[in-house]
Amino acid sequence: MGKYADSPEWADVVPISQQEHMPAPLAQIAYTDEYAEAMSYLRATMASNELSERVLALTEDIIRLNPSHYTVWLYRFRTLSALPTASLTTELTTFLNPLSLRHLKNYQIWHHRQLLVSAIGSYEGEAEFLVDMFAKDAKNYHVWSYRQWLVRHFKLFHSASELAFTEQLIGEDVRNNSAWNHRWHVNFADGDGLSDSGLVAKELEYAMGKIELAAQNESAWNYLRGLLAKGAGVEESKVVQFAVKYAGLDGGEVKSTHALDLLASIYGKDPAKKESAVQALELLADKYDPIRAPYWRYRLAMVNSGVAAS
């Protein structure tokens, strides 16, 4: 006896238990009684392709017991789509939001959300909800992927609110690589941002400002290097002027291995600056980053042979 077996609402359904499908001893899967019973009713309703209010209640029950069961999610969305009375917005706000905040590593939740928001056709309320999500884990790959999907789906490139959002997260943790990546996405992923020298210059200033807060922050340096490599109108001399503040050669103070790395790349392309490139790479290999010494020595060999690695 159990919740479903005792319910008059489910009296017409003959549950299908797991054993009938399980030939191998390896596959013996132990269920708690509650979950096993709910699953046996799920098998029965799926077998008859029932799409009803009670199926919504059943799938909700199962998802609460085991949110990783991807089959149940797909079945739930199909049921929601088939029921004229079901409200997708309610599904989002009263069911999915609290569940997402409890199960941070769950992949199925985000796919379900994408299907719902796509069907609703609006992203209203999404930014507010995501603030709560990122407060729990500001680098969650699923949540960021979902946010990028929103940008692509609703064409939010260059949107002031998206940029303000990345600014807020970078303000909270300047080393949040996901936020930096999102900033790149919003600014440049639609194709024409990198040819806009005004935008590129503004972003270069932004990255430099953040490096001033944390000189050894790989994310900000990577952003700056991306602009240097792909952006229009970046003056290399200006970048050099900035980088030397963090990587003094000839016995000066070194505050950042990334600055040394960048200087070595730029100097390495100029035969007149070869000595400086060599010096920067030797400092990395011998003193500031010896764990990757073979990498820096490879770069050194490239510079010495006249083939500068960028």
Added chain:
Amino acid sequence: MSLASGPGLGGSSPDMLWADKHVEYIVSLDKRDDEYEYWLTEHLRLNGVFWGLHALHILGHPTALPRDDLIRFTMSCWDASSGGFGAAPDHDPHMLYTCSAVQILVMVDGVSVLDEPAEPGSSETKRMRVAHFISSLQDRETGTFHGDKYGEPDTRFLYNALNSLSLLGKLNLVDVPLAVKYIDSCSNADGGYGTVPGAESHSGQIFVCLAALSIAGVLDQRLKDDSKWADRLGGWLSERQISTGKGYGGLNGRPEKEEDVCYAWWVGTSLVMLQRSHWIDRPALRKFILSCQDGEHGGISDRPGHAVDVFHTHFGIVGLSLLEWSENKDGEASEPLGLEEVDPVYCMPRSITKALSRTG
């Protein structure tokens, strides 16, 4: 195969490999089906079987799990109508498990079960039906793959598709050049790759993209033609090694994240495929992995002091194999651990993929 964690914690002596303990640990997982966590991880069951079985192969105990049971369980996850495999019986078919299923069948030399008719009396074989399931998930406009007919695309699924189709000898069913083009569109300014165009670079996605390029047959030529690309990506990957603090020698998956044993595989194998695995401190990485072992009950955890699980046990073992064999090739061999060689592209025993490429 239980994916429940524990009972032990990683954190033993960093100098030796407790190989026999790990074998015992993996074999014992089959007998833990009375635990609460067992059904919570049901959605990964077939992956779990793959991780356990592959680790046993690399540890030199390929027959420690009964072959007949493995084949029977794998086929019980097969959905004849779609041709795909689910995570466990009655679960919807999905690319992830279909790839694991094919890899398991190949590893136990049981892939011939797929040469039976798909249904009694059918002229179509199970092999054809599996291959059609996989190829049906390619997006013919962009070249990427979906995990199932409802789901999002992910470069991980693209790799799963190329891996399993080539094992089945059916790569001709999909548009490989278009898949390559898609991978290129996922390349970021920092040199790495994400799940979809624009998504953050992540070591796991870099592994799947490089391995897919290799199966597509274009990686070698690119390494010759574009060493700057390989240098930039190799530089980003080598930057993943932690150079200070308690995680020293370990690898992370993205900038400013914590070290974790499983990245020994994703970063390590990417560097091997780029022919730049000597760019990191391999002895330091080996020490880090070994320090995540539970020397008493067996198993490996994500980092020292955490509970062991089959996922990190697998990636720890294959990571160690990768280190041992790449050092051997570079003539920098340290103390051998006696592990079988892993194929960096397929994530399967090298002896098996070698035999396949001879016959196929």
